[in-house]
Amino acid sequence: MRKALTMSVVLLGAAMAPAMAQISDDVVKLGVLTDMSSVYADILGPGSVAATQLAIDDFGGTVAGKKIELIHGDVLNKADVAATTAGRWYDTDKVDVILGAGGSASSIAAGRVAADKKRVFLATDPASSDVTGKHCNAYTIHWTYDTASVANGIGAAIVKSGGASWYFLTADYAFGHALERDISAVVTANGGKVLGSVRHPLNTSDFSSFLLQAQASKAQIVALANGGSDTTNAIKQAGEFGIAKGGQKLAAMVIFVTDVNSLGLPLAQGLQLTEAFYWDRTEGTRAFAKRFAAKMGGRMPTSVQAGNYSAAKLYLKTVQKLGTDDADKVMAKLKSSPADDEIFGKSVIRADGRKVHDTYLFEVKKPAESKGPWDFYKLLATIPGDQAFRPMDKGDCPLVTKK
Template sequence: MAVKGFCAGLIGAALLAAAGTAAAEVPARGIKVGVLTDLSGVYTDLVGQGSIEAAKMAVEDFGGSIDGKPITIVSADGQNKADVGASIARRWIDEDNVDVIVDVPNTAIALAVQEITRAKNKVLLNTGAGSTVFTNKACSPTSFHWVYDSYAMANGTARSVVAEGGDSWYFLTADYTFGQSLERDASEVVRANGGKVLGSVRHPLGSSDFSSFLLQAQASGAKVIAFANGGADLINSIKQAHEFGIGSDKQRLAAMVIFITDIHALGLAQAQGLLLTSGFYWDMDAQNRAWSERWAKRMGGRKPTMLHAGVYSAVLHFLRSAKAANSVEGNVVADKMRELPIDDFFARNGSIRPDGRMIHDMYLAQVKTPAESKGPWDYLKIVRTIPAAEAFQPLSRSECPLVKK
């Protein structure tokens, strides 16, 4: 009886092991990538169809399949509403067999989706939302923060502006998690470098009239009026600042997060001289130009933002990791993603920390004057490279429970 029981136990263990192996394999249906983006709101130029095309390019460059199993892309508009984005994510995972969600350019949506992917053991590639909360208290073992965050952007730009004499600040801030996070991180950098923050005013997402907010900022007497917002809100607030004559030598304008599409919309006459931090510039070198020209042909000639480049990089790394792990299980692929090196045109010196933050070199840049620009989209000059270890919040300060202290 003991021998029979022992043999039965071995057979049972073997069957369980076989079942576990089968469950871990990439299924016959292949892999499905969900691009949850903004196709109709304030961030559509930053992400939108461009993110969908970037994800498609990553799939194509990977080869379109894994061991003959197809890789497909689905996409949807989150409408900058957490309930809408969460509903899409649940349907994708529960009904449509989506294995990984990417982009998510809204902090409220991204936080909701991160909790869903955590519970469902799916991977989230956050390339669009910028709050540092994702790799702090809200961190998840299957979520990754790819392109930028509020700390990296504030650390690069605010430090440089203070060093140039901009030592008193007033913030015009988008009234939601990302804007608040950006203001908080930039304020910390300003104070740490000897400056002071005189105050702030907050505006709703998608505002059209910034006059009262700008007049409050002007009345503060601060040397720097800093915009802790993004997309159409940033463009409109800077345009209206110029209409009020704000941004003269006495009060400098500083954009904490600004993208090349924002500069294109503003025009060099209004954007010239702005210092900014970016993880990517299309014309920085031959690698970036080559990828950007491919992307531009699919997008009517315009040039990609760092978010578009980040979508490509994140999706490609996920696919490489899924193939290496022979799995679409979130925790299995996530472990492999942390293990494999990242070195592509976007992620120079890239690696993934225990908190899910993908660190890579960032760049301090300045917007060219109209005279310096050689043509459309020739907008930036790189001032310096910010090494990966310097660019992002130190791991020692992380509040993520996945980080061993």
């Protein structure tokens, strides 16, 4: 009987050994590659690192019996930096999953490396819908929002409320181009007209010549197809040029809670925007925001920073369930299971890598309507996920077979 028991223990150990060996290098390593110092640092940056750490904290620092490690780096919103760093992290530093990676061009570059190395990339930062369109691959998931969801939210809402003629101030790189393209399509589909556009360099400080061209267009809507400090600087300078006083309406296509905080409610009041997350929407979002604020000096999380928490947590939960960090198995599980959480609610991850969840049309409150710090938004409408994001067969993703 003792001999049989010993044999059972040996067999059990042999059966468990492969499962234990499924965690590569005996550690699960997450890398946050994001904008730490440039135009998007306020909406991404240290807050994205802190949010990812909160997800690790939820697991007590270990998953599937192995230690979780976190590293981070500054992508500088440069495609070459993204590609070089991603390659080094995957190959030399043995990073299992990269979250980020800054602007759309740098994120697309990181996605190409992930596909080449067959490693997981959770694109929490970028906006371009091309991430799950012509640049899609089997190892990238686009997490938080994209230019199509913005267009189907704020773009459609403005046209329906009477904004018939548009002129774009567009950031001159992948994100701005995709945003102008996707919003223009929605504007024209709803009976509006695009009168023209002007493109400005990323992270510019002087919008005077661009705003003068927008004024000269006489368009009802001056649309800012940019983000971060480019958006806040353009809004501030538009006030100096009297855009609103001249009868034109300024529309920020991508704006975050930190941008509103920077602008202040007297300047930002009345702006409409589309977001996938707002810290004060549900008990779950408020609980996360409270933890985040404790790490970030009272600041509330942006939707992208919340996306980092959501993505890291679901990735770790998947590794825990599977007992492996094997990229193919993890990606298969992510795309075949619900992706619901307290951040975005009911969610699914499609075959093209697009995470689909509801988005929301908000309006920035007047100062008198705000009950305190960071109480900025009032909800106008909920946009179901299948209406917010582009249909999977319309994005030219090579992973998707068109019907």
